[in-house]
Amino acid sequence: xxxxxKRIGVIAGFSILLAILIVNAIVTRRQLGLQVGAxxxxxxxxxxxxxxxxxxxxxxxxxxxxxxYLYTGDSKYLAPYQDAISKIEPKIDAITKLTxxxxxxxxxxxxxxKRVHAKVAEMAQVIALYQSGKPEAARELVLTATDLLLMDxxxxxxxxxENQETRLESLRVTAYxxxxxxxxxxxxxxxxxxxxxxVLLAYYILREIDLRxxxxxxLRVREEWFRVTLTSIGDAVIATDKEGIVSFLNPAAxxxxxxxxxQAKGRNIFEVFPIFNEFTHKPAENPVQKVLDxxxxxxxxxxxxxxxxxxxxxxxxxSAAPIRGDQGELLGVVLVFRDVTNDRKAQEIMRKxxxxxxxxxxxxxxxxxxxNPLQSVSSLVYLAMSTRDAPSAVVQHLALADxxxxxxxxxxxxxxxxxxxxxxxxxLDMPALVESVIALxxxxxxxxxxxxxxxxxxxxxxxxxSGEIKQVISNLIxxxxxxxxxxxxxxxxxxxxxxxxxxxLHILIExxxxxxxxxxxxxxxxxxxxxxQEVGTGLGLWLSKQIVERYxxxxxxxxxxxxxxxxxFSILLPxxxxxxxxxxxxxEHPTFQPRPNGRIDNDGFTEKEx
Amino acid sequence: MSQSPKLLRVFVVDDxxxxxxxxxxxxxxxxxxxxTSFTDPVKALQAAHTEVPDLLITDVVMPxxxxxxxxxxxxxxxxxxxxxxxxxxxxxxxLLEAARTSGHTFELLAKPVHPADLLASIRNLTEDAxxxxxxK
Numbered sequence: 001x002x003x004x005x006k007r008i009g010v011i012a013g014f015s016i017l018l019a020i021l022i023v024n025a026i027v028t029r030r031q032l033g034l035q036v037g038a039x040x041x042x043x044x045x046x047x048x049x050x051x052x053x054x055x056x057x058x059x060x061x062x063x064x065x066x067x068x069y070l071y072t073g074d075s076k077y078l079a080p081y082q083d084a085i086s087k088i089e090p091k092i093d094a095i096t097k098l099t100x101x102x103x104x105x106x107x108x109x110x111x112x113x114k115r116v117h118a119k120v121a122e123m124a125q126v127i128a129l130y131q132s133g134k135p136e137a138a139r140e141l142v143l144t145a146t147d148l149l150l151m152d153x154x155x156x157x158x159x160x161x162e163n164q165e166t167r168l169e170s171l172r173v174t175a176y177x178x179x180x181x182x183x184x185x186x187x188x189x190x191x192x193x194x195x196x197x198x199v200l201l202a203y204y205i206l207r208e209i210d211l212r213x214x215x216x217x218x219l220r221v222r223e224e225w226f227r228v229t230l231t232s233i234g235d236a237v238i239a240t241d242k243e244g245i246v247s248f249l250n251p252a253a254x255x256x257x258x259x260x261x262x263q264a265k266g267r268n269i270f271e272v273f274p275i276f277n278e279f280t281h282k283p284a285e286n287p288v289q290k291v292l293d294x295x296x297x298x299x300x301x302x303x304x305x306x307x308x309x310x311x312x313x314x315x316x317x318x319s320a321a322p323i324r325g326d327q328g329e330l331l332g333v334v335l336v337f338r339d340v341t342n343d344r345k346a347q348e349i350m351r352k353x354x355x356x357x358x359x360x361x362x363x364x365x366x367x368x369x370x371x372n373p374l375q376s377v378s379s380l381v382y383l384a385m386s387t388r389d390a391p392s393a394v395v396q397h398l399a400l401a402d403x404x405x406x407x408x409x410x411x412x413x414x415x416x417x418x419x420x421x422x423x424x425x426x427x428l429d430m431p432a433l434v435e436s437v438i439a440l441x442x443x444x445x446x447x448x449x450x451x452x453x454x455x456x457x458x459x460x461x462x463x464x465x466s467g468e469i470k471q472v473i474s475n476l477i478x479x480x481x482x483x484x485x486x487x488x489x490x491x492x493x494x495x496x497x498x499x500x501x502x503x504x505l506h507i508l509i510e511x512x513x514x515x516x517x518x519x520x521x522x523x524x525x526x527x528x529x530x531x532x533q534e535v536g537t538g539l540g541l542w543l544s545k546q547i548v549e550r551y552x553x554x555x556x557x558x559x560x561x562x563x564x565x566x567x568x569f570s571i572l573l574p575x576x577x578x579x580x581x582x583x584x585x586x587x588e589h590p591t592f593q594p595r596p597n598g599r600i601d602n603d604g605f606t607e608k609e610x
Numbered sequence: 611m612s613q614s615p616k617l618l619r620v621f622v623v624d625d626x627x628x629x630x631x632x633x634x635x636x637x638x639x640x641x642x643x644x645x646t647s648f649t650d651p652v653k654a655l656q657a658a659h660t661e662v663p664d665l666l667i668t669d670v671v672m673p674x675x676x677x678x679x680x681x682x683x684x685x686x687x688x689x690x691x692x693x694x695x696x697x698x699x700x701x702x703x704x705l706l707e708a709a710r711t712s713g714h715t716f717e718l719l720a721k722p723v724h725p726a727d728l729l730a731s732i733r734n735l736t737e738d739a740x741x742x743x744x745x746k
Binding site for chain 2: 367368371372374375376378379380382383386405406409412
């Protein structure tokens with residue numbers, strides 16, 4: 001809008017200048033005309049003066065020749081005399097013509113003619129008398145003073161006419177000078193106007209150029225800013241023209257589509273940004289097309305995947321919006337999208353965590369409700385078993401019932417563990433702890449004829465809750481026992497390995513079962529992930545990981561050595577640096593006795609330490 | 611099990627009578643203790659004024675009074691009385707922590723506690739009392 005307005009301004013400026021120049025030309029031309037007129041009148045006057053002077057000279061010449069002839073009688077004077085006389089009449093005619101414009105001079109012409117004719121006649125008479133042989137009569141005629149008188153008359157008339165012309169000349173000189181000064185003034189004036197106009201116009205144009213340059217500079221800065229912003233933005237951005245032809249991709253878009261900007265430029269958006277429904281795998285409606293159709297911003301449908309150049313698909317989310325010009329006309333479409341793979345994972349984890357929390361709350365409530373009756377039944381069975389004289393068959397049955405009750409108690413204990421009550425750390429006797437866990441599974445191990453190999457090296461002291469660490473070992477042994485075939489082997493190694501450093505207890509639990517499938521390896525520590533659909537809760541390894549990490553340790557699945565099949569879990573637990581930890585721990589709980597190591601020799605699982 | 615030179619007097623408190631009375635019976639018959647069961651902690655506290663319990667075994671979450679409060683108030687009367695708490699609730703940990711910050715620490719067993727383990731714990735506690743541990 002501003003540019004045409006300015007253009008009109010410039011055109012108007014030039015037009016005004018042009019008009020000034022034209023007016024100047026006209027005025028100057030008119031002035032020159034006037035001046036030339038005045039000049040020609042002046043020349044005219046001077047011509048008249050010249051002609052009058054010539055006439056006078058001719059008469060004087062003729063008079064001189066006449067006198068020469070008279071004095072000498074030599075006829076050679078007659079030829080110039082005749083010549084002068086013959087020129088007199090044309091001169092008078094010329095003067096008559098020249099003074100046609102001037103009535104005053106015209107009025108003088110007859111007088112002039114008369115006087116000149118009188119003089120010429122007198123001279124002709126003198127010459128005629130002389131030639132007819134009467135030189136005395138001729139000389140006498142000359143001496144009668146008529147001769148001089150006539151000449152004086154002519155002089156008088158010419159002087160009058162000259163006076164007249166001189167007066168005119170002075171008038172005309174003034175007029176001419178005035179015309180010249182007017183012409184000069186008008187030229188100066190017009191030039192001044194044109195100069196001022198030019199200066200103003202030049203200033204205006206220079207200022208406009210300056211403004212435009214500044215504007216262009218600002219535009220460049222803004223363009224750079226936009227380019228940098230679009231390049232740095234984490235979301236992928238693709239811009240197209242109004243035909244859906246790609247004009248820009250930022251680096252994020254390049255990496256998501258795996259197509260470089262140079263290759264994508266000029267191609268159709270459908271080729272660069274092929275999207276599909278995640279489930280039906282049908283091509284999804286392209287948002288760019290939709291924006292071009294409806295003319296406003298749209299969001300991508302849910303469950304949209306982008307097919308990359310290499311054929312892999314990534315879930316994406318986002319929107320497209322029209323790019324509009326100043327007049328609101330559609331210039332193109334900008335498409336913004338991002339990879340939501342991580343968001344999906346985060347949502348998945350969130351869902352799992354929520355499920356876990358809900359399960360934990362439910363489990364805690366259930367466990368509590370079960371614990372009281374369980375306490376009663378457990379005590380009653382114990383009492384019944386202890387009854388004197390009870391039949392041995394009954395005692396056997398009661399012993400079985402007692403075993404089963406221990407299992408139930410174990411389950412409720414483990415379940416309550418999810419909503420953790422604080423556990424008091426103590427120095428653990430790891431070999432004894434491992435043995436107690438193996439003892440717990442002795443029935444199962446025996447039924448599958450599983451061999452348990454123990455490699456108990458020197459263990460650094462570890463400060464932890466025995467209940468929690470037992471839970472970890474128990475989970476791993478139980479998994480191993482489930483995994484191995486009949487007559488399989490489970491290996492438990494305790495040591496301070498050099499690679500794990502002297503400050504870590506390294507617990508290695510290996511089995512020779514089928515091992516863990518590669519596709520499951522990433523998920524085994526996730527809550528509710530289980531391959532034992534019928535019996536597994538999917539919480540064992542997850543819980544173990546939580547416990548181990550709480551103690552600053554780590555648990556991971558490691559490859560079994562020497563190409564042996566099976567799973568191997570490696571646990572690192574930081575050793576307590578010295579016994580001051582124990583002292584400090586004991587100091588906080590003065591009424592607690594740190595338990596003597598190895599006390600957990602019976603079924604420790606029904607016993608929560610703290 | 612080792613025989614104590616003196617018959618220890620034990621108070622067993624649980625708002626569920628079956629639990630309190632069966633545990634008391636076990637302690638009497640298997641542990642050889644002088645065990646009394648209470649379903650109301652207030653009554654146990656009153657009894658402590660006339661009798662001298664050596665050990666209090668109490669549930670934690672009870673309607674009349676919490677086992678921790680009972681233990682604290684009983685100790686005001688009988689400072690030498692040992693205490694064993696047992697609870698089936700995770701929330702107990704918070705109560706215990708609250709008690710600990712106010713200077714009272716107790717040993718806690720989780721329900722269900724197997725009678726054999728309970729006897730072992732009691733023995734442990736009372737033996738410590740008779741031969742003070744250097745660790746203490």
